[in-house]
Each structure stands twice: as C-alpha cells, then as structure tokens.
Amino acid sequence: MGNKEEKLFMREFFRKAGKAIYDYNMIEEGEKILVGVSGGKDSLALLEVLALRARDPKKHYTVVAAHIAVENVVYETDHIYIQELCDRLGVELIVRTVNTEVKENSGKPACFVCSWNRRKALFEIAKEWGCTKLALGHHRDDAVESLLMSMMFNGTMASMPPKLAMFDGTFTLIRPFIYITNAETTQYAAYRNFRKQKKLCPHEHATNRDAVRRLLQEMETFSPHVRNNLFAAMKNIQQEYLP
C-alpha cells in the first residue's frame, strides 16, 4: 500500500467500519455473512473490508459474495471483474440472473420491481448458503437521503437501519458502512483502483433520490455539516418537542 496519507485513510476507513460493526453488534461468532456486490464502488469496498477483516484470526466469521445480474440492465463492470476480486480475496462468488417484468407488475415503478427482485434473490442465496446475515453497501449519505425522501414524499420519519432483523429474527440485514460517507467510499475506490461501473438501464430516469441528492448539495452551501447533523438527528429524537 502506497504513501502515508493513503495508509492513514485506510486505517480510518477500516476503523469506522469496525466501529459500526461493534456498536451494533453486527457480526457474531462463527457467522457466515453474505455480501451483496453490485460491482459499484460501495459494495466492492464493503466486500474487501469484510473479507480482509475476516482474515484476522481473532474474528471468527466467513464471507460469501453474491452478484445479481438483471436481464435487461447491462452493467459495464460485469461479473468477471467481481469474480477476479473475489479470487484475490479468497471469497466464493454466487451469480444469479433475475428479470424485471415491469409490465406484468403494472402500477409499480420499474426501479421498485428491480430492486425487490434483486433483494429477493439475495435472500434466497443467503438461505441456500446458510448465511445468517446479508451485508449491503449503503453508507451514511444513503441513510440521510432516505430520511429526507421518507419525510418529503411519504410523510414518515424513517431511514436505513444499520441492523434489521427479518423473518422472525432468523435473518438479519446489516450495513457496516453506516458511519462512512460517499466521499470516503469514492476515495477508497480511487486508492484501490476499482473499475468504474456504468449501468445502462432502460428505466433510468430522474428519481426522487436524485432530487434529494441535489437538494442536499444545495443545503450544504448553507452549512457544510448538514449531512452529519441530519444523521445525528436520527439518534437524537426529542419526543417531547414533536407533535
């Protein structure tokens, strides 16, 4: 690994992921963790961090990776690239293909159907491979965007929990990058020379998430701490000052 700056950055990046894992007790002794890998920077970084941590003899867990290809969405980073990373890390990769029959599910937006099908395939793989946890590459900025989306478009206050028990607690979703920012995963990807992934999706259009992203950028011109503060607000609810 390169220069001093990079070493310090990597140490801090791994520390933040480790702190989230510790704070929320995300990984337990002897567990097999399934990492959902899209080929984008966040999930490639997550796979690497979890696989490298698992090499520590004091950490008793194993990692399996899964990539869900979507039939009518072409990714410029294909699964061969993910396979090569998995080979280097000594991690098993499972690849499945799902299709997005948007018309048959009329009334539901394509992005919703696609993401639902991908998530379902990941749950199935987790079950088949005996994984009790599914790790996703969402980070702090994703959580902040989700909070605003939920408030603005649904009239609810909700976001992405770092740890979510599902199916009567038999299975848990974890987000070890919950303390890490988008800028940090971008920097990680640059240091590690990850190939940029381009999605060539026929359904890609201006989404609510894009709108919220732009809004947050504008809010940042008023205060550089806006994302940090919105994230902190989720852990600092003053119930008595709410209706």
Ligand SMILES: Nc1ncnc2c1ncn2[C@@H]1O[C@H](COP(=O)(O)OP(=O)(O)OP(=O)(O)O)[C@@H](O)[C@H]1O
């Ligand atoms: N095709 C896929 N196969 C496996 N896992 C996926 C796939 N798409 C998304 N995921 C998982 O869900 C997480 C969130 O998906 P989303 O599409 O919001 O990611 P993103 O913001 O583009 O991040 P990434 O850089 O990891 O693609 C990803 O980080 C990854 O863990």
